[in-house]
Amino acid sequence: MQALIDLILSRLRGQDQTEVYPSFDAVPVSKKSDALFVVVTPESLQMDEPFPDGVSGAVPFAAVVRVSVLIPMTTPLETADDYFWDVVVPRMKTISKMPFAVTPAHVDVKLGRVVMDGKFRFNGVYLEEVEG
Numbered sequence: 001m002q003a004l005i006d007l008i009l010s011r012l013r014g015q016d017q018t019e020v021y022p023s024f025d026a027v028p029v030s031k032k033s034d035a036l037f038v039v040v041t042p043e044s045l046q047m048d049e050p051f052p053d054g055v056s057g058a059v060p061f062a063a064v065v066r067v068s069v070l071i072p073m074t075t076p077l078e079t080a081d082d083y084f085w086d087v088v089v090p091r092m093k094t095i096s097k098m099p100f101a102v103t104p105a106h107v108d109v110k111l112g113r114v115v116m117d118g119k120f121r122f123n124g125v126y127l128e129e130v131e132g
Contacts, residue, residue: 005040041065067117067120072113073114092120095122101118102118102119
């Protein structure tokens with residue numbers, strides 16, 4: 001799962017975006033960008049029965065990852081919406097063509113931000129070396 005999260009973080013950052021964080025980082029919201037930042041959160045991971053593939057063990061998996069765009073409450077809602085559709089979705093599509101679900105922008109009073117979430121599904125096979 002960590003390799004998948006690292007890949008997503010890297011793609012979302014690209015060459016132009018430094019304000020992309022894993023949900024489990026130690027940076028408080030108050031220290032993050034005043035304009036816009038993105039948080040990547042693993043939601044679920046299902047691993048099926050492994051099967052041998054010669055040199056390694058292959059483990060089929062399905063994962064859901066939430067990507068959240070957060071903006072100040074004083075910023076127009078379209079900012080989160082535009083960033084999500086113009087930046088997040090195209091960059092996520094470079095990783096997987098899997099379906100995703102979007103939650104319209106909403107206010108998170110606890111964070112003091114407007115948040116727009118997308119949940120992206122991934123299916124694949126994790127390969128691990130088998131000790132012999």
